[in-house]
Amino acid sequence: MNLLEIRDLHASVDGREILKGVSLAIRPGEVHAIMGPNGSGKSTLANIVAGRPGYAATAGEVLYRGTDLLALAPEERAREGVFLAFQYPVEIPGVNNLYFLKAALNAIRKHRGEDELDALDFLERVQRKAGLVKMDESFFKRPVNEGFSGGEKKRNEILQMTVLEPQLAVLDETDSGLDIDALKVVADGVNALRGPERGFLVITHYQRLLDYIVPDHVHVLVDGRIVRSGGAGLALELEAQGYGDFGRAGGASRAGA
Amino acid sequence: MATPLNPLPLDAWREAFEAFLELPAEGRADEDARRAAFERFAALGFPTRRLEGWRFTDLAPLRGTVFEPGAGDRPLDAAWLAPLVDGPRLVFVNGRHAPWLSQLEGLPAGARLEAVPALPVGFDGDDALAALHAAFVEDEARLVLAPGVALERPLHLLLLSVGDGTLATPRVVLELGEGAAATVVEEHRGQGAYWSNPQASIRLRAGARLTHVALQDEAPEASHTARLAVRLARDARLALARVWLGGRLARADLALALDGEGAEATLEGLSLVGDGQTADHHVDLRHAVAHGSSRQTFRAVLSGAARSVFDGTIRVEPGAQKTDAQQQARNLLLSRRAVANTQPRLEIFADDVKCGHGATVGALDDDALFYLRSRGLGEAEARAMLVRAFAAEFVDVLADAGLVGIVRRLEARLAAFLDREGRP
Numbered sequence: 001m002n003l004l005e006i007r008d009l010h011a012s013v014d015g016r017e018i019l020k021g022v023s024l025a026i027r028p029g030e031v032h033a034i035m036g037p038n039g040s041g042k043s044t045l046a047n048i049v050a051g052r053p054g055y056a057a058t059a060g061e062v063l064y065r066g067t068d069l070l071a072l073a074p075e076e077r078a079r080e081g082v083f084l085a086f087q088y089p090v091e092i093p094g095v096n097n098l099y100f101l102k103a104a105l106n107a108i109r110k111h112r113g114e115d116e117l118d119a120l121d122f123l124e125r126v127q128r129k130a131g132l133v134k135m136d137e138s139f140f141k142r143p144v145n146e147g148f149s150g151g152e153k154k155r156n157e158i159l160q161m162t163v164l165e166p167q168l169a170v171l172d173e174t175d176s177g178l179d180i181d182a183l184k185v186v187a188d189g190v191n192a193l194r195g196p197e198r199g200f201l202v203i204t205h206y207q208r209l210l211d212y213i214v215p216d217h218v219h220v221l222v223d224g225r226i227v228r229s230g231g232a233g234l235a236l237e238l239e240a241q242g243y244g245d246f247g248r249a250g251g252a253s254r255a256g257a
Numbered sequence: 258m259a260t261p262l263n264p265l266p267l268d269a270w271r272e273a274f275e276a277f278l279e280l281p282a283e284g285r286a287d288e289d290a291r292r293a294a295f296e297r298f299a300a301l302g303f304p305t306r307r308l309e310g311w312r313f314t315d316l317a318p319l320r321g322t323v324f325e326p327g328a329g330d331r332p333l334d335a336a337w338l339a340p341l342v343d344g345p346r347l348v349f350v351n352g353r354h355a356p357w358l359s360q361l362e363g364l365p366a367g368a369r370l371e372a373v374p375a376l377p378v379g380f381d382g383d384d385a386l387a388a389l390h391a392a393f394v395e396d397e398a399r400l401v402l403a404p405g406v407a408l409e410r411p412l413h414l415l416l417l418s419v420g421d422g423t424l425a426t427p428r429v430v431l432e433l434g435e436g437a438a439a440t441v442v443e444e445h446r447g448q449g450a451y452w453s454n455p456q457a458s459i460r461l462r463a464g465a466r467l468t469h470v471a472l473q474d475e476a477p478e479a480s481h482t483a484r485l486a487v488r489l490a491r492d493a494r495l496a497l498a499r500v501w502l503g504g505r506l507a508r509a510d511l512a513l514a515l516d517g518e519g520a521e522a523t524l525e526g527l528s529l530v531g532d533g534q535t536a537d538h539h540v541d542l543r544h545a546v547a548h549g550s551s552r553q554t555f556r557a558v559l560s561g562a563a564r565s566v567f568d569g570t571i572r573v574e575p576g577a578q579k580t581d582a583q584q585q586a587r588n589l590l591l592s593r594r595a596v597a598n599t600q601p602r603l604e605i606f607a608d609d610v611k612c613g614h615g616a617t618v619g620a621l622d623d624d625a626l627f628y629l630r631s632r633g634l635g636e637a638e639a640r641a642m643l644v645r646a647f648a649a650e651f652v653d654v655l656a657d658a659g660l661v662g663i664v665r666r667l668e669a670r671l672a673a674f675l676d677r678e679g680r681p
Binding site: 101104 | 622623624625627628629630631632633635636638639642643645646647648649650
C-alpha cells in the first residue's frame with residue numbers, strides 16, 4: 001500500500017486556483033523531492049497535507065495509508081504519523097520548548113495506546129536526538145522558537161521530527177536560508193530517520209539539499225502541475241538548466257508567512 | 258453634589274443604615290461622622306455611566322438592590338479556611354473580625370497585627386462608594402511594622418462575605434516603617450449574591466518593601482468594589498499582584514503616590530473574565546518627585562460575553578525628572594462576544610522622563626494554534642496551552658514570590674475557566 005497517494009488534487013487559496021491536478025504516490029521507504037519555482041504551489045501542497053486551515057482541496061483526494069487524509073483534523077493527522085516541518089516555524093512566547101514537545105509526543109503516544117513517557121525518559125530521548133541535530137540544550141528551556149535564528153528554528157523543526165518519529169514527513173523548504181552546516185544537520189536528521197517504513201516529501205527550491213538527502217524520485221511542480229518526474233539526476237539537470245524550460249519561472253512565495 | 262440623584266431605593270438604604278447604627282458595636286463612638294458619610298452617599302447616588310470613570314462599567318446590579326450589613330457568625334465553607342500561605346492569618350466575615358478563625362502567632366517583635374473598630378474617614382471626595390464604605394465600615398485589619406522589621410512569612414488577610422443581600426465593608430491598613438519588609442495576601446472570597454465594598458490603605462516609609470497580593474475570588478453572583486490607596490516614601494518598593502477571578506462585577510480603583518525619590522512600584526495583574534462577568538481596574542499612579550519608577554502590566558483573558566476595563570492614568574508632576582513609568586494592558590479575547598476597553602492616560606509635566614504605554618486586544622494566534630495542532634495537540638489542549646502562555650509571566654511573578662498556594666488556586670481556576678470556555 002502506498003504511504004501517501006495524491007490523486008488529481010486541485011486546491012484554491014483565497015479563491016485562486018493554486019494546484020491544478022497533482023498526482024503523486026509515495027511508497028514506504030521512499031524519499032520524494034518536489035522542486036519548482038516560487039509560486040508554483042509547493043507550499044500549498046505541504047499545507048494541504050498537514051491540514052492548515054484556509055487550505056482546502058477543491059477536487060481530487062489525498063490518501064494516507066489508504067484512508068482519506070483530508071477528512072482528518074490537523075492533530076489527527078499528526079497522531080497518525082504525518083509531520084510537517086514548517087517553512088516559517090511559529091514563535092510561541094510563554095510555551096516552553098521542551099514542555100511543548102513532551103505534550104506533543106505524549107498526545108501521539110496516547111493515540112497509539114502507549115504509556116506517556118515520564119519526564120526522565122523523555123529528557124533522555126530528547127537529549128539523544130538533540131545531539132543528532134547539534135542543538136544546544138539551552139534551547140530546551142526557551143519558549144518555542146522565540147528569538148531563535150532562522151537556522152535554529154529549522155533545527156528545532158528537525159529535532160521535533162526526530163523525537164516524534166513520523167511515518168510521513170513533509171519538509172517545506174526547510175533548506176531555505178540555511179548555511180551549509182545547518183543544511184547538513186537537516187539532512188542528517190532526515191537520513192537518520194530513513195527506513196523501510198517511512199516516507200519523506202522534501203520540498204525545495206534548490207537542488208543543494210538533495211546533495212545530502214538523495215531522493216528516490218524528483219518531481220517538478222510548475223504552475224500547479226507536476227510537469228516532469230524522474231530520478232535523483234533530474235535535480236542536477238534542473239540545477240544546470242533552471243525552471244525556464246518548464247514555462248513560468250517567476251512569482252512570489254506566499255505560503256504560511 | 259452636582260450629580261443628579263439616581264433611582265436609588267433611598268428610603269430602604271436609610272432604613273438599613275439606621276438599623277446598622279442600632280446594632281451593638283464596640284468602640285463605635287462616631288455616629289455623626291457615619292451619618293455625614295451616609296448623607297454624602299445619598300446625595301451622590303451610585304455612579305452612572307455618564308461619569309468618565311464609569312463609562313464602561315454598569316453598576317445596575319447594585320443600584321436596584323438594598324444590601325445590609327450581615328452578621329459575622331455565618332456558617333462558613335471549611336474549604337475557605339484551608340491554609341493558602343504559611344503564615345499568620347486574620348479572618349473577617351462580612352466585614353467583622355472573626356477572632357476564632359484568626360492565627361496571629363509567630364510575629365516578630367516590632368510587628369503589630371490587630372483587628373480594631375474602623376473610623377468613618379475618607380469620604381470627603383466625590384466617590385459615592387467610598388462614602389458608603391465610611392458609613393458602614395466595621396473592623397479594620399491593621400499591620401504596623403516598626404522600622405527595620407521584616408515579616409519572614411506572608412500574612413494572610415482572609416476577607417469572607419456570606420449571604421444574599423449582604424453588604425461587607427472591611428478595611429485594611431498596612432503601615433511599614435523605614436526599611437521594614439512584608440508580604441501580604443489579601444484574599445476575598447464568599448458565597449451568595451453579596452456586595453463586598455472594601456478599602457485598603459498602604460503606607461511605605463523610606464526603604465520599606467511590600468509585596469501585596471489581592472486575590473479576588475468572590476462568589477460568582479457577588480459584586481466587589483475595592484479602593485486601594487498607596488503612598489511610597491523615598492526608595493520604597495511596592496509589588497502589587499492582582500489576581501482577579503470572581504464576582505459578576507469586580508472593580509478596583511488603585512491610587513498610588515510615589516512621594517519619595519527612588520520609589521519603585523510594580524503592578525502586575527491577571528483577570529480571568531468569564532461569560533457575564535465584568536472586571537475593571539482603574540489605576541491612578543502619580544510620580545510626585547524625581548527618580549521614581551513604575552511598571553504596570555495588566556492582563557485579562559475573556560470568554561463568552563465578558564467585559565474587561567482598564568483605565569490607567571500616569572501623572573508625572575513638574576519636577577519629577579528622570580521618572581521611568583511604563584504601562585501595558587493586554588487583553589486576550591476567546592470569544593467574539595467579549596469586549597475589552599482600555600484607556601491609557603499620560604499626564605506628563607516634566608521634560609526629562611521615560612514614559613510609555615501600550616495596549617493590545619486580540620484573539621489567539623491562528624498560526625500558533627495550527628502549529629501546536631500540527632504536532633498532535635488537540636484543539637482544546639492547544640488553546641489552553643496558548644492561554645496559559647499568556648498568563649505565564651504573571652504566574653511566574655507569584656511563583657517567584659514563593660506563593661505556591663496562590664499559584665495552585667489560580668491554576669485550578671484557570672483549568673475550570675478553560676473547561677467552561679471549551680464547551681459550546
